[in-house]
Amino acid sequence: MSKHQTVRRYTPRSLAVLDTPVVALTAYTTPMARLLDPHCDLLLVGDSLGMVVYGMDSTLAVSVEMMIAHGQAVVRGSQKACVAVDMPFGSYQESPQQAFRVAADIMARTGAGCIKLEGGQEMAPTIEFLVQRGIPVIGHIGLKPQAVHAHGGFRTVGRGSEAEQVMADALAVEKAGAFAVVIESTMEPLSRAITEALGILTIGIGASPQCDGQILVAEDMLGLFPDFTPRFVRKFANLGQEVDRAVADYAHAVRTRTFPGPAECVGMPKAD
Numbered sequence: 559m560s561k562h563q564t565v566r567r568y569t570p571r572s573l574a575v576l577d578t579p580v581v582a583l584t585a586y587t588t589p590m591a592r593l594l595d596p597h598c599d600l601l602l603v604g605d606s607l608g609m610v611v612y613g614m615d616s617t618l619a620v621s622v623e624m625m626i627a628h629g630q631a632v633v634r635g636s637q638k639a640c641v642a643v644d645m646p647f648g649s650y651q652e653s654p655q656q657a658f659r660v661a662a663d664i665m666a667r668t669g670a671g672c673i674k675l676e677g678g679q680e681m682a683p684t685i686e687f688l689v690q691r692g693i694p695v696i697g698h699i700g701l702k703p704q705a706v707h708a709h710g711g712f713r714t715v716g717r718g719s720e721a722e723q724v725m726a727d728a729l730a731v732e733k734a735g736a737f738a739v740v741i742e743s744t745m746e747p748l749s750r751a752i753t754e755a756l757g758i759l760t761i762g763i764g765a766s767p768q769c770d771g772q773i774l775v776a777e778d779m780l781g782l783f784p785d786f787t788p789r790f791v792r793k794f795a796n797l798g799q800e801v802d803r804a805v806a807d808y809a810h811a812v813r814t815r816t817f818p819g820p821a822e823c824v825g826m827p828k829a830d
């Protein structure tokens with residue numbers, strides 16, 4: 559028997575029976591996954607990495623290879639959280655068969671526990687195709703960042719008659735067999751009503767405290783992504799300011815030749 563204690567990783571099944579709200583954050587790298595894993599039930603390798611890590615102005619140019627490389631990094635850096643990897647734009651919308659090939663590649667090469675894809679009623683046949691072939695799926699409704707141009711920008715959806723469409727999307731995703739659905743940037747009463755109507759997990763981002771779990775982009779809630787802060791983000795820290803201060807101190811130490819000092823060098827005489 560191994561002397562190393564093995565930690566049981568959450569699976570789509572065990573997430574579904576948690577008796578506390580699902581704690582989820584995005585993660586894109588091994589060091590960040592190591593920091594988040596002890597506290598999170600679900601880590602999402604979101605295609606938001608295009609904007610947060612690569613400085614793109616939308617998620618549209620993110621590739622499958624990028625998702626696989628970051629998915630591998632996050633699986634390596636985590637032990638306990640279930641890891642979900644986003645299917646990027648253009649990698650699944652063409653046909654259920656295309657979606658299966660890409661999802662299988664992502665699952666096989668990253669070791670992730672599930673994939674996430676954006677879409678409601680229109681993606682239901684694809685979700686069903688994947689689930690029937692053994693791929694656990696998280697749906698994503700409400701604001702769908704891959705459809706930002708169709709939405710007319712990053713905005714709250716589900717006002718007025720739009721609410722019926724979002725509810726229909728939620729029901730279709732559940733019927734197709736997804737085990738969870740992310741609800742992004744929707745009116746609160748609508749997200750609450752969806753959570754009441756569905757038997758699967760609802761994971762909110764700009765949705766409702768009544769959702770079965772919450773997710774945020776880690777860099778947003780840590781204050782590390784200054785470009786744009788949606789209203790639904792709460793900054794639990796302001797690490798950007800802390801990094802700024804630390805780098806300014808480093809630059810000063812280098813310029814004044816006080817770094818490296820005797821403790822950081824080998825055989826350097828101590829100053830008197």
Ligand code: KIV
Pocket residue numbers: 584602603604605606607644698740742763773774775
């Ligand atoms: O890509 C992403 O980070 C996401 C979350 C915002 C849910 O889809």
